[in-house]
Amino acid sequence: MHCAFCAGRRDSMFSDLSPEELETISMHKSCILYKKGQTLYYEGTRPMGLFCINSGKVKVYKITSDGKEQILHLVKPGDFIGYRALISEEFYSASATVIEEAAICYIPKADFLKILNSNPHFFKKMLKKLSDDLGVMEQRLVTIAQKSVRERLAATLLMLKETYGMEGEEKSVLIDIALSREDLANIIGTATETVIRLLSEFKNQELISLQGKKIKVLNPQGLLKEADFYA
Amino acid sequence: MHCAFCAGRRDSMFSDLSPEELETISMHKSCILYKKGQTLYYEGTRPMGLFCINSGKVKVYKITSDGKEQILHLVKPGDFIGYRALISEEFYSASATVIEEAAICYIPKADFLKILNSNPHFFKKMLKKLSDDLGVMEQRLVTIAQKSVRERLAATLLMLKETYGMEGEEKSVLIDIALSREDLANIIGTATETVIRLLSEFKNQELISLQGKKIKVLNPQGLLKEADFYA
DNA sequence: CCCCAATTATGACATTTGTCAGTTTTCCCA
DNA sequence: TGGGAAAACTGACAAATGTCATAATTGGGG
Numbered sequence: 368m369h370c371a372f373c374a375g376r377r378d379s380m381f382s383d384l385s386p387e388e389l390e391t392i393s394m395h396k397s398c399i400l401y402k403k404g405q406t407l408y409y410e411g412t413r414p415m416g417l418f419c420i421n422s423g424k425v426k427v428y429k430i431t432s433d434g435k436e437q438i439l440h441l442v443k444p445g446d447f448i449g450y451r452a453l454i455s456e457e458f459y460s461a462s463a464t465v466i467e468e469a470a471i472c473y474i475p476k477a478d479f480l481k482i483l484n485s486n487p488h489f490f491k492k493m494l495k496k497l498s499d500d501l502g503v504m505e506q507r508l509v510t511i512a513q514k515s516v517r518e519r520l521a522a523t524l525l526m527l528k529e530t531y532g533m534e535g536e537e538k539s540v541l542i543d544i545a546l547s548r549e550d551l552a553n554i555i556g557t558a559t560e561t562v563i564r565l566l567s568e569f570k571n572q573e574l575i576s577l578q579g580k581k582i583k584v585l586n587p588q589g590l591l592k593e594a595d596f597y598a
Numbered sequence: 599m600h601c602a603f604c605a606g607r608r609d610s611m612f613s614d615l616s617p618e619e620l621e622t623i624s625m626h627k628s629c630i631l632y633k634k635g636q637t638l639y640y641e642g643t644r645p646m647g648l649f650c651i652n653s654g655k656v657k658v659y660k661i662t663s664d665g666k667e668q669i670l671h672l673v674k675p676g677d678f679i680g681y682r683a684l685i686s687e688e689f690y691s692a693s694a695t696v697i698e699e700a701a702i703c704y705i706p707k708a709d710f711l712k713i714l715n716s717n718p719h720f721f722k723k724m725l726k727k728l729s730d731d732l733g734v735m736e737q738r739l740v741t742i743a744q745k746s747v748r749e750r751l752a753a754t755l756l757m758l759k760e761t762y763g764m765e766g767e768e769k770s771v772l773i774d775i776a777l778s779r780e781d782l783a784n785i786i787g788t789a790t791e792t793v794i795r796l797l798s799e800f801k802n803q804e805l806i807s808l809q810g811k812k813i814k815v816l817n818p819q820g821l822l823k824e825a826d827f828y829a
Numbered sequence: 830c831c832c833c834a835a836t837t838a839t840g841a842c843a844t845t846t847g848t849c850a851g852t853t854t855t856c857c858c859a
Numbered sequence: 860t861g862g863g864a865a866a867a868c869t870g871a872c873a874a875a876t877g878t879c880a881t882a883a884t885t886g887g888g889g
Contacts, residue, residue: 455730497732509662548838561877794867810856
């Protein structure tokens with residue numbers, strides 16, 4: 368599919384490229400449908416291009432020396448990933464794996480860098496994007512360093528609701544993303560069992576409901592309270 | 599003092615500005631000597647310029663809703679701070695306070711932005727800087743999320759040794775920065791008492807020595823082991 | 830549609846870390 | 860240079876979280 372007709376592009380970093388630039392990208396990109404569990408790239412390997420998510424969901428994560436996984440971002444349609452390694456001229460510092468079937472385009476490094484270097488407006492957008500990313504990451508650091516696991520879980524559920532929420536019956540909001548309890552633990556930085564236990568506490572408090580692995584938010588106000596002040 | 603003669607500039611972001619650009623900055627900047635404890639800016643206020651550290655040491659930190667402090671960076675001569683808020687066009691998302699008497703220049707926002715927009719090489723350096731910053735922050739997030747307090751303290755001591763180490767007698771290396779135990783705790787994300795206890799354990803293991811608040815590293819290899827594999 | 834492996838869930842317990850209360854030490858500056 | 864406040868330190872205990880073992884449930888592929 369041509370980038371000009373890509374739905375995700377509308378509010379992506381590529382939203383206001385010139386037709387010529389889009390044409391170049393479209394010509395050189397390759398698009399693949401990835402299944403759940405497939406990995407786009409591994410930490411430590413050399414980046415050769417940029418991944419652009421058309422549909423589906425992807426997690427970006429690091430593995431520590433003792434084998435634990437920490438999820439850094441969840442990526443959704445319109446986002447792209449892998450630019451940090453390209454810009455810093457490093458090997459990938461994280462891995463990326465598909466968590467829900469995804470259509471993803473691959474844009475060769477050269478094309479990305481060409482646009483970056485020839486389009487000042489895009490360059491500026493990229494600078495702002497990295498600055499914003501850094502701000503988000505700093506806030507996450509503070510949250511992980513200073514809040515309890517319970518607070519972090521409540522905050523994470525609210526964040527997921529904002530990004531993946533689907534309105535359901537009776538004001539409940541379904542968190543529509545196929546995250547395992549383990550993934551959730553690896554976002555928060557805790558053990559899987561702890562997440563399971565706290566989720567069932569939240570269920571007992573009627574803040575959420577659980578059916579299988581699907582989570583519905585029943586009382587966002589209550590979760591907010593848990594996220595801010597639990598003592 | 600004129601920027602052209604600033605020792606810190608040699609390997610700073612301003613290392614290869616043109617003489618004219620330096621002249622502009624020099625003309626418009628103001629320099630002040632700050633005492634320990636003075637605050638450069640507060641979280642939530644509007645950035646009007648950029649701080650450039652000539653000498654001394656500064657901490658950049660956030661305060662959580664429940665009053666806890668998390669230190670995000672320690673800043674040293676040659677670094678500058680406050681650019682993220684300028685680039686993202688936000689209010690400051692953190693505060694900055696002097697921890698050792700410091701000579702600091704203030705460069706008006708307009709001058710910084712002018713150079714940013716007129717000097718592509720500087721712009722590119724800034725992009726890379728933010729990308730590198732983000733990489734560092736991601737790694738810190740993983741460490742805080744996945745490592746024990748003991749491991750984080752060992753890792754932090756090694757990091758401080760790299761940055762502020764002064765060779766002493768008998769291969770010991772003094773960590774030459776006036777950090778209180780509380781500051782150290784606020785870097786690591788733990789309670790002050792926990793830091794004190796672990797430091798005295800490290801002392802008993804002869805990994806470090808303590809005299810007053812000064813810490814000397816005796817056995818970096820041993821600390822490395824604590825940082826990586828403590829079980 | 831059923832079975833099996835993966836995931837979720839629960840219990841018991843160990844360990845880490847935080848909290849509070851109090852003592853000792855340090856060092857700043859009046 | 861001595862007094863006092865801040866910082867460093869110690870102990871006792873509580874709370875949060877991790878770990879391991881095991882049971883229940885689920886959902887995807889044959």
